[in-house]
Amino acid sequence: MSPNSQHRGPVRPAAAVNEDIRALWTDPRIGLTHEQRARYEHLLVEWITATRAAQIVIAA
Numbered sequence: 408m409s410p411n412s413q414h415r416g417p418v419r420p421a422a423a424v425n426e427d428i429r430a431l432w433t434d435p436r437i438g439l440t441h442e443q444r445a446r447y448e449h450l451l452v453e454w455i456t457a458t459r460a461a462q463i464v465i466a467a
Contacts, residue, residue, distance in 0.1 A: 418456055421454055421458045423457075424450055424454040431446065
């Protein structure tokens with residue numbers, strides 16, 4: 408999924424997505440598993456979508 412693709416469903420607040428991202432790294436010295444890396448990449452796209460949505464609301 409690219410950051411430019413249309414998002415289906417409601418957009419979660421960036422802060423909520425950020426909490427999920429931080430929860431993946433309980434110890435920054437330990438690398439992510441393949442599954443965690445995939446989850447991180449999905450969350451990153453979701454976070455970008457949320458921050459863009461917040462910028463649009465502020466601009467309006």
